[in-house]
Amino acid sequence: MIVGPFIISIYVFVLATFVGFELIQKVPSTLHTPLMSGANAISGITIVGALSIATNSEPHVSSIVGGLAVVFATINVVGGYLVTDRMLKMFGKKK
Amino acid sequence: MNVSTEFNSINGVLVPLIYLISATLFILGLKRMGRISTARSGNTLSAFAMFLAVIGTLLEIGFVDYRWIIGGLIIGGLIGTVAALRVRMTEMPEMVALFNGSGGAASLAVAVAVVWSRIVEQQVTSLPSEVLGVSQSVTVGLSIIIGAVTLSGSYMAYLKLQGKINKGRPILLPLRHVWTAVFTLGALALSIYFAFFAADAAQAGTIILIVAGASLVLGVLLVIPIGSGDMPVVVSLLNSYSGLAACATGFMLNNNALIISGALVGSAGIILTQIMCVAMDRSLLNVLLGGFGAQAATSGSGASDEYTSVTSSSAEEMAMVLFDSESVVFVPGYGLAVAQAQHAVRELTDLLTKKGIRVSFAIHPVAGRMPGHMNVLLAEADVPYDYLFEMEKINSEFKSTDVAILLGANDVCNPSALDDPSSPIYGMPILNVHQSRSVFIVKRSLSPGYAGIKNPLFEAENASMCYGDAKKIINEVIEEIKTLK
Numbered sequence: 065m066i067v068g069p070f071i072i073s074i075y076v077f078v079l080a081t082f083v084g085f086e087l088i089q090k091v092p093s094t095l096h097t098p099l100m101s102g103a104n105a106i107s108g109i110t111i112v113g114a115l116s117i118a119t120n121s122e123p124h125v126s127s128i129v130g131g132l133a134v135v136f137a138t139i140n141v142v143g144g145y146l147v148t149d150r151m152l153k154m155f156g157k158k159k
Numbered sequence: 160m161n162v163s164t165e166f167n168s169i170n171g172v173l174v175p176l177i178y179l180i181s182a183t184l185f186i187l188g189l190k191r192m193g194r195i196s197t198a199r200s201g202n203t204l205s206a207f208a209m210f211l212a213v214i215g216t217l218l219e220i221g222f223v224d225y226r227w228i229i230g231g232l233i234i235g236g237l238i239g240t241v242a243a244l245r246v247r248m249t250e251m252p253e254m255v256a257l258f259n260g261s262g263g264a265a266s267l268a269v270a271v272a273v274v275w276s277r278i279v280e281q282q283v284t285s286l287p288s289e290v291l292g293v294s295q296s297v298t299v300g301l302s303i304i305i306g307a308v309t310l311s312g313s314y315m316a317y318l319k320l321q322g323k324i325n326k327g328r329p330i331l332l333p334l335r336h337v338w339t340a341v342f343t344l345g346a347l348a349l350s351i352y353f354a355f356f357a358a359d360a361a362q363a364g365t366i367i368l369i370v371a372g373a374s375l376v377l378g379v380l381l382v383i384p385i386g387s388g389d390m391p392v393v394v395s396l397l398n399s400y401s402g403l404a405a406c407a408t409g410f411m412l413n414n415n416a417l418i419i420s421g422a423l424v425g426s427a428g429i430i431l432t433q434i435m436c437v438a439m440d441r442s443l444l445n446v447l448l449g450g451f452g453a454q455a456a457t458s459g460s461g462a463s464d465e466y467t468s469v470t471s472s473s474a475e476e477m478a479m480v481l482f483d484s485e486s487v488v489f490v491p492g493y494g495l496a497v498a499q500a501q502h503a504v505r506e507l508t509d510l511l512t513k514k515g516i517r518v519s520f521a522i523h524p525v526a527g528r529m530p531g532h533m534n535v536l537l538a539e540a541d542v543p544y545d546y547l548f549e550m551e552k553i554n555s556e557f558k559s560t561d562v563a564i565l566l567g568a569n570d571v572c573n574p575s576a577l578d579d580p581s582s583p584i585y586g587m588p589i590l591n592v593h594q595s596r597s598v599f600i601v602k603r604s605l606s607p608g609y610a611g612i613k614n615p616l617f618e619a620e621n622a623s624m625c626y627g628d629a630k631k632i633i634n635e636v637i638e639e640i641k642t643l644k
Contacts, residue, residue: 070294073410073418080419083186084426091193093524093549096431096531099192100398101255102202103427106185107401109209109420110265113408115216117272118231119223126276131227133268138235139242140262140401145206146243147254152199154248154538 098151105144111137170219177215178416184208185420189427195544212416248539249496252529256317256394259401263309266404270302270411271367279364287363288354298410300350303367304374305404311378313397319387320528327387329450335384336448342377346370384449388570388609390528392435392446399428431530438524438550440576440587451583451610466605466613470623474632477564477599477625478639484561486517488553490590491533492526494567494602500630501540504566507637508542520546521553521563521590523571554591563595566629569608572616584610598622601629 091099114137118130185208191201246254277283278290287296318324332338349370357363385393402424409417436443445451481487489508495501508518520542526533534547548556557563565572572592575582592598593616600617602624607613616622625632 068294069413070410073413073415076415077406077410077418077422080182080422081426084189084423085430087186087189087193087423088427088430092195093434093522093531094534094544094547095192095195095198096434097251097255097529097535098198098202098531099427100395100431100530101251101258102192102205103189103424104255104258104262104398104401105202106189106205106209106420107259107262107398107405107424108265109212109417110262110269110405110408111209112212112216112414112417113269113412114231114265115213115228116220116412117269117276118227119220120276121224121226124275124280126272126280127227129268129275130272131231133265133272134228134231135235135238136261136268137265138232139239140258140265141209141239142236143239143243143254143261144258145202145209146240147246147251147258148202149199149206150243151248151251151535151538152202154535154541155195155544156199 095155098148098155101144101151102148105141105148108137108140108144111141113137174215174219175415177211177218178414181208181212181215182416182419184211185423189423212420215416247499248501248536249499251535252390252394252527252532253317253320255529256313256320256397259394259397260310260313260317262401263306263313263397263404266302266306266401266408267310267371268306269408270299270306271371273411274299274363274367279360282360284359286355287357293354295411295413296354297350298407299367300347300353300370302404302407302411303371304346304350304377305400305407307371307374308378308381309397309400309404311375312382312393312400313378315379315382316390316393316397319382319385320390322387324383329386330383331450332380332383335380339377339380342373342380346373346377349373381447385446386449386451386609387528389446389451391525391530391532392432392439392443394529395428395431395435396443396447397428399425399432402426402428435525435530438588440584466618468618469605472599472623472625474625474635475639476623477632478636478643480562480597480599481511481516481636482514482640482643484516486560486562487511487519488557488560488563488592488595489518489520490526490563490565490568490572490592491520491522491537492566492568492571493528494629496527496532496536497567498629498631500566500628500633501536501542503630503633503637505537505540505542507633507640508546510637510640518546519548519553519556521550521592522547523550523568523590526568526571550588550590557591557594560595561597563592563598565592565598565600565602566633567602569602569614570610570612573608573610573612573614574616575612575614583612592616593619593621596621599625601625601627601632603627
């Protein structure tokens with residue numbers, strides 16, 4: 065049997081999901097909001113897909129939509145990490 | 160070595176290795192986010208992992224026209240920075256909802272751009288499953304559906320949190336479950352049709368636009384029947400969807416970095432969703448079917464729902480009781496956030512602590528509009544986090560508490576959940592505030608909370624209401640206590 069790349073991707077998906085469950089289950093409720101916004105920033109990983117599609121600045125639909133994808137993903141990444149850092153800075157400032 | 164083989168080794172070995180390191184750092188970063196002492200460095204590590212992934216992608220695409228990429232990075236970076244630095248901590252649920260939506264929008268846009276660049280603009284005449292490959296052509300549809308549902312659902316959640324739609328109350332369309340089923344199955348069926356039967360480029364493009372449109376409507380349909388009090392569940396679930404959208408995009412592009420990161424976010428969102436549901440003693444299905452609180456609110460004019468014997472009191476009286484107490488527990492709720500009262504509460508806490516009174520905060524898991532919302536607000540106001548207690552830890556303490564003060568909290572302290580089997584919230588774990596010697600309820604009015612039901616605590620003998628804005632009342636209490644010295 066030849067295992068195709070798609071099946072390997074499914075393996076990766078299932079295993080990563082379990083890692084996620086293990087990691088998040090132990091997080092105390094105090095940190096749930098920063099955890100959520102930090103996880104949200106990670107979902108901005110779509111930026112990788114967006115960059116690989118916005119490689120052309122001809123006024124084609126594909127490049128315009130690809131450029132928009134870069135904008136949206138970057139908002140998600142930059143905003144998500146900054147706002148999480150802002151919150152965690154407040155948690156850390158106790159002497 | 161000529162240029163092309165050099166590129167092959169970059170794309171074949173180096174780039175996948177960079178993605179692997181990036182995925183590992185995401186996992187380590189998330190692990191560090193589980194403890195207060197390491198959380199900030201964990202977030203930084205995760206941001207660095209993202210930076211690595213972007214570098215990997217730039218290496219992978221090689222020399223291209225960078226104008227759109229640079230433009231997109233600058234515009235997105237500016238919007239993200241300004242939003243993140245300007246948002247108030249009380250508005251964090253809205254901010255997270257909007258960032259979620261923009262993650263969904265990115266997945267949607269990437270999938271649409273793939274279809275246009277590989278099929279529509281190439282004027283291909285073969286089936287998408289032949290052009291893109293079977294698994295890719297099917298996951299294009301998934302990426303669009305999940306991305307679009309995340310986008311419109313998150314935007315609806317944002318509007319609901321702002322109270323801009325029907326004041327945050329559920330909207331129950333006739334036959335809503337039928338419509339939801341029709342749009343879900345329709346979008347799925349059309350994506351399959353796109354992959355295997357779309358005969359030419361024009362048809363493929365049209366189908367993809369219909370799938371995207373239907374999914375945007377679906378996101379709205381899924382969120383409008385849910386009341387704003389259930390938004391902690393919805394925001395957590397949409398967070399999970401934004402991860403799954405990234406996963407679907409990863410399957411479409413055959414990129415494991417996207418799949419791993421997306422799966423991590425997906426599972427994080429599911430766990431938070433589960434925690435919220437347990438805290439309300441409701442199933443996820445019950446929350447998602449929606450309408451919670453709508454019936455109770457419309458039948459709320461019944462005689463049994465009217466308050467008959469409510470005691471009200473002033474800031475002055477509260478100050479006197481506080482002055483003579485030994486232990487005080489604050490119960491913050493969404494009203495605290497609305498009134499921006501966290502700094503005033505911290506000042507009062509300092510004043511009481513200085514007098515030797517023991518002050519604690521009881522945090523119900525669903526207090527506020529997102530998981531952990533109250534903790535963030537109190538951290539912003541510099542309340543030490545060892546003053547904050549989870550429900551299980553503090554519930555046994557109320558019996559020996561002199562004064563409990565509810566600040567814009569309601570349903571999470573409703574004793575009907577314990578003793579009235581006919582109540583819609585019966586069985587929901589609550590804070591046992593009613594066991595304290597005296598209870599002050601700081602609230603604008605007697606209006607019901609998200610469950611839309613009466614709270615017998617407001618009529619209890621040991622309880623009295625302080626009507627008004629939480630910040631204003633707490634400031635008055637502070638002034639009164641100062642004069643009592």
